[in-house]
Amino acid sequence: MKAVTWQGAKDIRVENVPDPVIEEPTDIVIRVTSSGLCGSDLHLYEVLAPFMEPGDVVGHEPMGIVEAVGAEVPHLDVGDRVVIPFNVSCGHCWMCERDLQSQCETTQNTEHGTGASLLGYSKLYGQVPGGQAEYLRVPHADYGAVKVSKERPDDRYLFLSDVLPTAWQAVEYADVPDGGTLLVLGAGPIGDMAARIGMHRGHRTIVADLVDERLARVSGRGAETIDITDLDETAVAERVRELTAGRGADAVIDAVGMEAHGSGGVKAVHKLVGLLPDAIAEPLMLKAGVDRLAALTTAIDAVRRGGTVSISGVYGGAADPLPLFQMFDKQIQVRMGQANVRRWTGDILALLDQDEDVLGVESFATHHLSLEEAPDAYATFQKKQDGAVKVVFRP
Numbered sequence: 001m002k003a004v005t006w007q008g009a010k011d012i013r014v015e016n017v018p019d020p021v022i023e024e025p026t027d028i029v030i031r032v033t034s035s036g037l038c039g040s041d042l043h044l045y046e047v048l049a050p051f052m053e054p055g056d057v058v059g060h061e062p063m064g065i066v067e068a069v070g071a072e073v074p075h076l077d078v079g080d081r082v083v084i085p086f087n088v089s090c091g092h093c094w095m096c097e098r099d100l101q102s103q104c105e106t107t108q109n110t111e112h113g114t115g116a117s118l119l120g121y122s123k124l125y126g127q128v129p130g131g132q133a134e135y136l137r138v139p140h141a142d143y144g145a146v147k148v149s150k151e152r153p154d155d156r157y158l159f160l161s162d163v164l165p166t167a168w169q170a171v172e173y174a175d176v177p178d179g180g181t182l183l184v185l186g187a188g189p190i191g192d193m194a195a196r197i198g199m200h201r202g203h204r205t206i207v208a209d210l211v212d213e214r215l216a217r218v219s220g221r222g223a224e225t226i227d228i229t230d231l232d233e234t235a236v237a238e239r240v241r242e243l244t245a246g247r248g249a250d251a252v253i254d255a256v257g258m259e260a261h262g263s264g265g266v267k268a269v270h271k272l273v274g275l276l277p278d279a280i281a282e283p284l285m286l287k288a289g290v291d292r293l294a295a296l297t298t299a300i301d302a303v304r305r306g307g308t309v310s311i312s313g314v315y316g317g318a319a320d321p322l323p324l325f326q327m328f329d330k331q332i333q334v335r336m337g338q339a340n341v342r343r344w345t346g347d348i349l350a351l352l353d354q355d356e357d358v359l360g361v362e363s364f365a366t367h368h369l370s371l372e373e374a375p376d377a378y379a380t381f382q383k384k385q386d387g388a389v390k391v392v393f394r395p
Ligand SMILES: NC(=O)c1ccc[n+]([C@@H]2O[C@H](COP(=O)([O-])OP(=O)(O)OC[C@H]3O[C@@H](n4cnc5c(N)ncnc54)[C@H](O)[C@@H]3O)[C@@H](O)[C@H]2O)c1
Pocket: 038, 039, 040, 041, 042, 043, 162, 163, 166, 185, 186, 187, 188, 189, 190, 191, 208, 209, 210, 211, 214, 228, 255, 256, 257, 258, 259, 260, 261, 262, 294, 295, 298, 311, 312, 313, 314, 337, 338, 339
């Protein structure tokens, strides 16, 4: 089959690889019909290169049609339509029972000290072959695979794999009080969807980004926007205070993460890490501060005293300098982590199954491309060119 493979930093290629088969009784194999490209894939593209191996199949936002079913997957049959969560979780361990599926103890990667395995996401997360491919083996499908109706287009359900539960968890963790203001940093797919969910819940929602068409998308759906192009981190927080009676936002979602635009300092480290041999780069990544913290420091500055910061952007350094004095003094609450996908899919599915497309998911993707177009799509999405906000591959 054809699959999108990582071959080196900024080197993505479509290759022929062996077709996946059932290996465990809880597996299924699906024929992938749609597969998203995510901001998290961009971290692999460059910064997390030390943890990738040439030939790794990438992609963690797939859906498709069941082709083969293991002996212990009673809820699925060949021909069913399923969406696959990006985290691989078992459903019955201590963590899964507590709805912390991204910490699943059956698939945790203890040798790296990391949480549950993720589809297509480096040695740090289990090196599970990913879903930007014609076929996918789905481990723990007896719990993970979410069966959806066959009535509507793929895009109605596709974002259940990652964007929707991630954005949903971000808003849940933000814990916006009634009548409160939510600030969302970043208007990529995650920030955009978090803003949509915030507005759906009736929160006043402000979104900050520097890409015109991304801001236009969210303002088209009713959000207030701040263009940060000519603002430093302090100036962004100052604008937010001006809009919120001088106090700051009740809750801030960081939907940007480690590759934030703003503070240049760490950019050199990112580049360096991408160029070094893995044996040197791996410990550097794990022990040093490698994140660009512009969005997070803005979040800490722009949140009101006693407010909440909810981080869905991915960070990777172990020794990043953070304004701990300010965090303590402002008495803010911080929540973060990979989305616990299966914790939220039931709630979200109830919205998606309505006739009305409440969150606008069917017009959410800006590009539908073939797998062969993946190398260009990664480059375009990274540079935020060509209006690319959400790219969906149709293998
Ligand atoms: N927690 C999870 O489970 C989870 C799941 C999916 C994605 N993510 C992470 O969420 C983040 C966003 O993902 P995405 O797909 O939307 O990616 P993206 O790269 O398309 O979006 C990031 C956006 O942030 C903007 N930005 C950059 N610097 C900024 C700053 N200083 N202030 C405000 N905006 C800024 C960029 O212009 C871009 O529009 C990534 O870090 C991704 O890895 C986390």
